[in-house]
Amino acid sequence: MLALFLAFFRIGLFTFGGGFAMLPFIEREVVERKGWLSREELTDCLALVQTIPGPVAVNTAIMVGRRMAGKVGALLATVGVVLPPFVVILVIASSYGHLQNNLWVNAFFAGVRPVVVGLIAASAIKLGRSILHSWSSWLIFSLVLLALVIGGVNPVWVIMGAAILGWGFARLE
Numbered sequence: 119m120l121a122l123f124l125a126f127f128r129i130g131l132f133t134f135g136g137g138f139a140m141l142p143f144i145e146r147e148v149v150e151r152k153g154w155l156s157r158e159e160l161t162d163c164l165a166l167v168q169t170i171p172g173p174v175a176v177n178t179a180i181m182v183g184r185r186m187a188g189k190v191g192a193l194l195a196t197v198g199v200v201l202p203p204f205v206v207i208l209v210i211a212s213s214y215g216h217l218q219n220n221l222w223v224n225a226f227f228a229g230v231r232p233v234v235v236g237l238i239a240a241s242a243i244k245l246g247r248s249i250l251h252s253w254s255s256w257l258i259f260s261l262v263l264l265a266l267v268i269g270g271v272n273p274v275w276v277i278m279g280a281a282i283l284g285w286g287f288a289r290l291e
Contacts, residue, residue, distance in 0.1 A: 119187050119194055125152060126179050126198030137174030139234045141241035144178055154186055161248050169277055175199050254287035
């Protein structure tokens with residue numbers, strides 16, 4: 119169980135940009151390094167955590183932790199992934215007034231922002247490769263992309279609509 123805590127502690131410690139930016143790190147740790155889940159199992163887990171309220175990284179930690187070691191595992195993985203950012207936020211909040219105009223801090227964030235976008239894009243591409251294998255999955259993906267990017271549809275409605283479409287396509291296939 120210590121390995122579970124440490125794995126998610128590392129994820130929380132070395133990831134900038136929030137839950138979606140953590141996905142490549144979670145995949146590397148949980149699938150590639152530890153072998154706790156297959157890529158497909160992680161994809162299913164991520165699909166599920168997207169449909170429930172809360173931060174992606176925390177919900178994923180709960181799901182993986184519970185799968186590996188029950189309720190105690192869920193707690194350990196969650197504390198592991200939340201503790202490093204919590205400490206960093208406390209430090210930043212306590213000295214924000216001194217740091218907000220600091221040239222080095224601003225330069226750091228200017229460099230990190232594009233990295234976060236790259237991490238999210240890389241995660242989306244990897245997930246897409248493991249999911250988009252049928253005409254129905256490509257159709258749902260395309261409709262969701264159009265609804266979100268062009269239509270500005272609320273993500274809740276998009277998730278519910280995609281779930282209904284997925285259910286319908288599954289019954290047809």
